Structures are given as C-alpha cells and as structure tokens.
Amino acid sequence: MELQLLLVLFIGWASAMYDSKDDVVELTSANFQKQVINDDSIWIVEFYAPWCGHCKSLVPEYKKAAKALKGLVKVGAVDMTQHQAVGQPYNVQGFPTIKIFGGDKKKPTDFQGARTAQAFIDAAVNELKKTAQARLGGKSSSSGSDSGSRGGKGGNDVVELTDSNFEELVLNSKDLWLVEFFAPWCGHCKNLEPHWKTAATELKGKIKLGALDATVHSVTASKFNVRGYPSIKYFGPGEKSVEDAVDYDGGRTSGDIVQWALQKVTENLPAPEVQQATSQEVVEEACKDKQLCIVSFLPHILDCQSKCRNDYLALLKELADKYKKNIWGWVWTEAGQQPELEEAFGIGGFGYPAMIAVNSRKMKFSTLTGPFQKDGISEFLRALSYGKGKTSSVKGEKFPKVAKVDAWDGKDGVLPESDDIDLSDVDLDDDVKEKKTEL
Structure with a gap:
C-alpha cells in the first residue's frame, strides 16, 4: 500500500485549477x-x-x-x-x-x-x-457592554477568568494560554477587545485565550504584578507557576496576536520521532499524511559502530526538531538492510550515509548531494521547505516494499565467528611422506 503523503513543496507538477476564462x-x-x-x-x-x-x-x-x-x-x-x-x-x-x-x-x-x-x-x-x-460612520448592529465581562458568551471564544478559576483553568492546565488583564474603563482595552475575540476563534484548538478584569479580580492581577492595561501574558504547556508567565511583546491586531501565538504553538510541538524502517507498517505510520518523508541510509554497523551510529541518529533528531513545523516523517535504515528501497532511490551510487526526501503520492524524490553533516543536510532541507530542489522519479513509479527486519539492539556490530577445523586426527608428517613417495 502506497503512503498517502501530501506535498506543497515540490512545485510545477500540477496546473492551476482556474484560467483566464473564469471569473475567478x-x-x-x-x-x-x-x-x-x-x-x-x-x-x-x-x-x-x-x-x-x-x-x-x-x-x-x-x-x-x-x-x-x-x-x-x-x-x-x-x-x-x-x-x-x-x-x-x-x-x-x-x-x-x-x-x-x-x-x-x-x-x-x-x-x-x-x-x-x-x-x-x-x-x-x-x-x-x-x-x-x-x-x-455607523455602528454595528450588535452593541457591546462595558460591564467588564469579556469571556465565553454569545459565541465568544475568549475564556472569562476570575480569582476563583484562574489557578484551575490556567496554572494547573497543560494547555497553552494567552491571558489579557484588562480594566473596563481602559480605552486601549476596548480597542483590543474585538481583535482578542477574533484571535481566540482563529486559535481555537491550538492555544486558549482568556481575559481577566483586573479591577474586580485584583488578587490574581497582583500576583502577576499587573500595573497597566491591557497587560497580556503567555503561559506555556504543562503545570505552571507565577514565575512561568511571559510578557506578550507582539502587536495588538488579531493578525499580530494569531501570528505570535502560532509561533509559540510551533515552538512547543514535539519533535517527530526518527524511526528505523523495520517494516512496511512502521514506515507508513511514520510518514502517513506527511508532506514529505525523509529517509536516511546509515552505514552498516560493522562500518560504523554504536557510537558512530548514535551520533548520526542524534543529528537526525536535532534536524527533525529544527524542521518540525513542516510536519515531515523521518525514518532510517542500515546499508543493505532494505535493498528495494536503495534500488528505487538509486542509493548505491552515492554511498553511505545517504538521504532522500520522497513524495510518494507523486512518486518523486530529491537526493542529498552535499555532505551528510549538519550544515549540508540543513541546506538540503531548507531548500525543500521552500519548494526547491532537483527531483527524480521513483524507479518503477511505485513505492518500494519495505522488508521486515529486526530493530537495532543499540550494540556494536560483531563479525560472525567462523567454525574452527579440528586437525588433531590428521598426521601431517605421514601425509607429507606419502606425497614425497609419489614424487
């Protein structure tokens, strides 16, 4: 079964869906x-x-x-x-x-x-x-209220925070939060309100936006040393303390808020796991629904022992974390362990280690031609993220089969022991004499 990967990065293979004859x-x-x-x-x-x-x-x-x-x-x-x-x-x-x-x-x-x-x-x-x-110069048909309530009513996705619920909802939550501390009489707060609501809706499911009336819930506001309005603070993932609050330093439009928040969401995404290609199922799970799948071919364990291999894997994990916002799949295999993969991507001519980035939906791939080092790989991946790079067709126009193999045990490679030949029953001297006699 072919991997179902979505690709934005390789360009030029599909024509636009609208043309000059359309009104679009x-x-x-x-x-x-x-x-x-x-x-x-x-x-x-x-x-x-x-x-x-x-x-x-x-x-x-x-x-x-x-x-x-x-x-x-x-x-x-x-x-x-x-x-x-x-x-x-x-x-x-x-x-x-x-x-x-x-x-x-x-x-x-x-x-x-x-x-x-x-x-x-x-x-x-x-x-x-x-x-x-x-x-x-008219006003919107839905008029606002200065009662101080800014949260979750009438389709509003902003969570109304108070002295009684702040610790439970924000500090004890594993979610990301942006919290506005406001005063109902504050003009800047009133200007911010529609942008804050719009941002809350756009960011729903990614990061929570809350609002706390600091004039009413002064206990919580004083804990965070709120002295001006509006004050906006960011709270990262996991359980939090007062010291974990970070001052928001972005703009005050909904677009600014969303962009700033999404950057925080990206920073807190877990790095994708770099998995060994031990079976078809493992590769599909690692790369399914990903834009690209980055496949590395590492040297055989006898050519590159455990320390050497772990250094390569650490490098791949570092780069997977660096480019995690692209949501790519990452897998690796040992030289010679997946011959059909190597043949399909022409790895033999490049030696080991090697790397390719494959879009299995289009059956196209790009090959790392620079050094298998941090700077060389990073340059290769950066080009991919901008839709650049030379592409080739996968041999056979279908994703190759992945053989089922044992996972690496983390140990050094050991040469197989050869069987010793027991020569104790052979009289070499007699054998030599017989040869001389024949001569």
Whole structure:
C-alpha cells in the first residue's frame, strides 16, 4: 500500500485549477498586493493546492459564486504550491483556506460557512453591508457592554477568568494560554477587545485565550504584578507557576496576536520521532499524511559502530526538531538492510550515509548531494521547505516494499565467528611422506 503523503513543496507538477476564462482572478506573488491589498474592492480569496481533493470539489461552486458576484465583490484564488509567500502572512495551514478581505485589508476574516456558491454570496453581501456601514460612520448592529465581562458568551471564544478559576483553568492546565488583564474603563482595552475575540476563534484548538478584569479580580492581577492595561501574558504547556508567565511583546491586531501565538504553538510541538524502517507498517505510520518523508541510509554497523551510529541518529533528531513545523516523517535504515528501497532511490551510487526526501503520492524524490553533516543536510532541507530542489522519479513509479527486519539492539556490530577445523586426527608428517613417495 502506497503512503498517502501530501506535498506543497515540490512545485510545477500540477496546473492551476482556474484560467483566464473564469471569473475567478488568478492571484500571485507579483499581483496580490496591487490587486487585493491596495484595492478598495472587497475580495474573497481561496488559498489552494492543485492536488487537494477538497479544493477540486470546491471549483464549480467557487466559479458560480464568482460569476454571480461579478461587479460587486471580486473573487480570487492563490495556488500555494506556486506562491507560498502570499499565504504566509495569513497563517494558511490547510487547503482550501478561504479569507474575506473587507474594509480593513490588514485583518482579513476566515470564511466559516458551507462551501457552496450561495454561502459565498451570503458572506460577500454581509461584508458589503458591514464595509458600507463602516464607511458611513455607523455602528454595528450588535452593541457591546462595558460591564467588564469579556469571556465565553454569545459565541465568544475568549475564556472569562476570575480569582476563583484562574489557578484551575490556567496554572494547573497543560494547555497553552494567552491571558489579557484588562480594566473596563481602559480605552486601549476596548480597542483590543474585538481583535482578542477574533484571535481566540482563529486559535481555537491550538492555544486558549482568556481575559481577566483586573479591577474586580485584583488578587490574581497582583500576583502577576499587573500595573497597566491591557497587560497580556503567555503561559506555556504543562503545570505552571507565577514565575512561568511571559510578557506578550507582539502587536495588538488579531493578525499580530494569531501570528505570535502560532509561533509559540510551533515552538512547543514535539519533535517527530526518527524511526528505523523495520517494516512496511512502521514506515507508513511514520510518514502517513506527511508532506514529505525523509529517509536516511546509515552505514552498516560493522562500518560504523554504536557510537558512530548514535551520533548520526542524534543529528537526525536535532534536524527533525529544527524542521518540525513542516510536519515531515523521518525514518532510517542500515546499508543493505532494505535493498528495494536503495534500488528505487538509486542509493548505491552515492554511498553511505545517504538521504532522500520522497513524495510518494507523486512518486518523486530529491537526493542529498552535499555532505551528510549538519550544515549540508540543513541546506538540503531548507531548500525543500521552500519548494526547491532537483527531483527524480521513483524507479518503477511505485513505492518500494519495505522488508521486515529486526530493530537495532543499540550494540556494536560483531563479525560472525567462523567454525574452527579440528586437525588433531590428521598426521601431517605421514601425509607429507606419502606425497614425497609419489614424487
């Protein structure tokens, strides 16, 4: 069974899903700023990958919406395999991601509706009304309250924190937290409130956002030496103490908050395990649903004993941690242990150690041609993360079979003992005499 790997990094193998005949505007790194950001029009923008099944299913409905909205709201699409930099500022992490760029282009909103033409049209009309109302100077139909309550009511994903629940919800939690300490009369706090709510929704499931009225719950606020408003503090994973609080130093827009928080989420991701390719199941489990699978071929244990091998494995673990945000799979095997893997990827010509990065969905791979050292491998992986690097086709156009082998026991290699020949019953002198007689 072939591994089901998703790839954004190898580019040029799939054509865009929209063309000039469609009402969907093709957006690129070259025109996005001018077409979307610097334009007064409202935009619905899809960030997609041509290989993505959900993206392909979306095409007909998206085209219908673009045709219906022509002249009212502009509809565009960005091929992220070709223009990855366009989506980076907006934390595009899955496909398709759809955002609406309304009156404030610096703060696009996520489209959360059904993926139908009617849902896109409804969202566009709502954005039109909101933008027109803002330009007119009117107020939103949903008025806020200055009662001091900022948390979890009416669809709000901000958790309301108090003196009585702070320790249980935040300090004793294993979750990541961003906590705002505010005062109801504080103007900066009021300005921050909608951004804080938006960020809480976007970050749901990744990091929790809370708010504590420091004028009411002064015991907790004093523990963290809160002297100004708003004060924002970050709490990392695992059980925490007051000393573990870190001052937030990012911007005050929802985009700034989300970007800062996602960086913390990435930093706290566990490093992927570097597993030995002992069977087909192990390799599939390690690389399933990953963008790429990094496969290393280490020297035979007799050529590189336990210390040498452990040094290589430590290097691979370090690099797996460094590039963990790419969510790649990592496996290794010993020279000669998986002959079909070596043949499929042409490893014999490079010697050991060797490394390849494979996209088994496309049956394409890249080979490390530089030194198998930290700098050489890091340069190779960095190029992959930007979608660069020479690719080759997997021999046979299918993922090779992985043989079932024993896992390395962590010990040095030992040459097999040869059987000793017992010569005690052989009279060599008599044998020599017989030979002389014959001569």
